[in-house]
Amino acid sequence: MPELDLVGSREILVVEDDPLFRRLLSDGLRRHGLIVFEAESIDTAMSHIHEHTFPLAILDLKLASGSSLTLIPELKKNSVEVRILVLTGYASIATAVEAIKMGATNYLPKPANVKEILDALLDNRSDPKLPSDAPTMSLERLEWEHIQRVLAENGGNISKTARQLNMHRRTLQRKLAKKPVKK
Numbered sequence: 001m002p003e004l005d006l007v008g009s010r011e012i013l014v015v016e017d018d019p020l021f022r023r024l025l026s027d028g029l030r031r032h033g034l035i036v037f038e039a040e041s042i043d044t045a046m047s048h049i050h051e052h053t054f055p056l057a058i059l060d061l062k063l064a065s066g067s068s069l070t071l072i073p074e075l076k077k078n079s080v081e082v083r084i085l086v087l088t089g090y091a092s093i094a095t096a097v098e099a100i101k102m103g104a105t106n107y108l109p110k111p112a113n114v115k116e117i118l119d120a121l122l123d124n125r126s127d128p129k130l131p132s133d134a135p136t137m138s139l140e141r142l143e144w145e146h147i148q149r150v151l152a153e154n155g156g157n158i159s160k161t162a163r164q165l166n167m168h169r170r171t172l173q174r175k176l177a178k179k180p181v182k183k
Contacts, residue, residue, distance in 0.1 A: 011035045012056040015045045015071065016087075017063045025058070028114030041065040046074065053078045056121060059104075061088035061095060069095075072102040085121040087112065089145060147175060 012034045016022035019040065026036040037052065039045035042065045048054075049071065057075050059068035068086070075082045086099040089110040096107040106120045147165065154160040158176070162169040 011037060011052055011054050012058065013037050013039065013045065013048055013052075013054045013075070014058045015039045015042075015063070015068050016058070016060040017041065017065075018060070025114060025117065029118075032114075032118065042068065042070060045071050049074050049078060054082055055079065057082060057084045058117060058121065059084060059086050061086050061099070069099060069102055072099070072104060076103045083121055085117065087117070089149070143175075147172070151176075 010033060012029055014022060014026055014029065014036055016025065016038075017040050022038055022040065026038055029036050034056070037048045037054070039048055041063060045059075045068070054075060057071070059071055061068055072084060075084060083105040084103065086096075086104045086107045087110055088095065088107070099107050106123060108117065108120045112120075147161070150164055151158070151161045154164065158172060159169055162172040165172065
């Protein structure tokens with residue numbers, strides 16, 4: 001793991017709307033000696049940003065209250081040196097490029113553990129690409145993630161999700177009955 005080489009403040013902002021993942025990530029970061037400020041929404045994050053200058057921030061891309069990309073300019077306004085990691089369960093090249101253009105230091109698809117998150121956040125390479133040895137998600141896992149996202153957007157309505165995915169409802173039900181693939 002990279003050493004936490006921070007001058008001055010050891011504060012980090014964690015913006016994540018999944019309470020379990022936020023708690024686990026925050027606990028892991030505290031074990032590394034960081035002072036964690038948690039936010040579950042854009043409004044809570046903005047309150048923290050207006051009260052503190054953070055050298056580090058971890059942003060879940062898609063929050064119930066909107067896209068966390070709107071927080072990047074605010075974080076940069078307080079400190080141009082801030083290191084920002086964007087985490088997402090819906091990884092795409094377009095959002096990765098957008099996040100980096102806006103000033104994020106790095107971009108990492110979920111699932112990721114605390115070590116992977118800190119490695120990506122503290123990596124000093126100017127190239128924001130994932131390391132070549134980083135595992136890529138299989139096509140089956142990407143499909144599973146996409147189905148779950150669309151299903152959530154449709155409030156669990158299988159018929160509506162099937163129509164949106166241009167898939168027969170029974171085919172979708174079979175796919176949902178299978179356990180998700182690991183990678």
